[in-house]
Amino acid sequence: MGVTEAKQRPDRRRARHAATKREIVDAAWGLARERGLGGWSLRDVAEAVGMRAPSLYVYFASKNALFDAMFADGYADLLGRVDPAVARARGKPAEEALRIAADLFVDFCLEDPARYQLLFLRTIPGFEPSEPAYAMARQVLDAQVAVFAEIGMGAPEQVDLWTALVVGLVSQQLSNDPGGDRWRRLVPAAVDMFRRTQLPDRAQRTSSRGPDPTIGE
């Protein structure tokens, strides 16, 4: 038992350390939402958590390290929503599964444009996500691919076309109608367009030539 007692103190310290890192990351997100992803300095973050700027270096080795933590945090958030959504989509018809996927991603992006910018655009000069952080990004895409395989869209090009379509709606919404829903409300139409052309349509197969049209003409 001496062992556990001896280890508990460092454990507590570690937990406190991790909690402070969380606070810092959350504060940075708050500032990013308020003033834009690039609109804040380490001094600002420090002030928001009641510290002085140099103290932050106890927790993050650089501003880019903080960005990296935010990057991983954002993808962790997204992953936390992907799993339930995948469960919800399981067994559902393709149209519905696609709607769930699209709504999830579009909502996620539109509710926090700064997060969208950090996770899906390459807009911060000098920042490159670390390998562990980037691994989380791959995890999200893998889940996406799995869902697609389940509803019969195996081609990688189909996944790419899908991501382009959904990202395009988000990008246009944020750039040209921030706060509105001009592109947001086109999600059902986009899903319908995608499904009807990319999924072999059992009910409406009418074309005379071969299998229904997919990617790559």
Place this chain on the structure above:
Amino acid sequence: MGVTEAKQRPDRRRARHAATKREIVDAAWGLARERGLGGWSLRDVAEAVGMRAPSLYVYFASKNALFDAMFADGYADLLGRVDPAVARARGKPAEEALRIAADLFVDFCLEDPARYQLLFLRTIPGFEPSEPAYAMARQVLDAQVAVFAEIGMGAPEQVDLWTALVVGLVSQQLSNDPGGDRWRRLVPAAVDMFRRTQLPDRAQRTSSRGPDPTIGE
């Protein structure tokens, strides 16, 4: 004639002034391409044109004014391509007209990511295009709308869905496969998907219910 002589000198001066402004804008574009849209300072631009930083203020009142000139310049470039493309597309079948439009936009964006970022994303903190500059942006969209009307896609939502689709391809290409063609090569498939679902298909009308499906289910 005394009048013309008296006016010629200021005219020359004005022309020289305009030429220098051009040089400065071009130098700024060069730096933006090399180091990213936000990766240069006024000092850098000055050095590139063989000046000192303060001299730039003779030509532009601020860095944002220079951004504004670049914004207008970029759209002028795009407009210069739109007119011939519209002429080329006139009378062509919808599929071909859409291909011309998509290729034009995608090529334009991919050949200069920094320009894409300035013209189509809102990523520079504090920069808002001036009204004259923004008017050029509207002109481009108007040309787009006109082409769509001509091939029978009148609904504004269809134009929005189209722009989302094309922007999405560009965005994904630049963010996830810079320099490659993983999304670039999906342009034909995207055009095909869009046309087949959004344009009343005279040759393949088979659905039993009403007119072929367009936007807004």
Place this chain on the structure above:
DNA sequence: GTCTATAAATGGATAGAC
């Protein structure tokens, strides 16, 4: 772990001579 002090660099912008 947090602080003060400060390094070290950068960048936008202005004053005023030439």
Place this chain on the structure above:
DNA sequence: GTCTATCCATTTATAGAC
């Protein structure tokens, strides 16, 4: 129109006391 000199603000990051 161009320059030098400089202001003024900002920011990331480090050193070292406590």
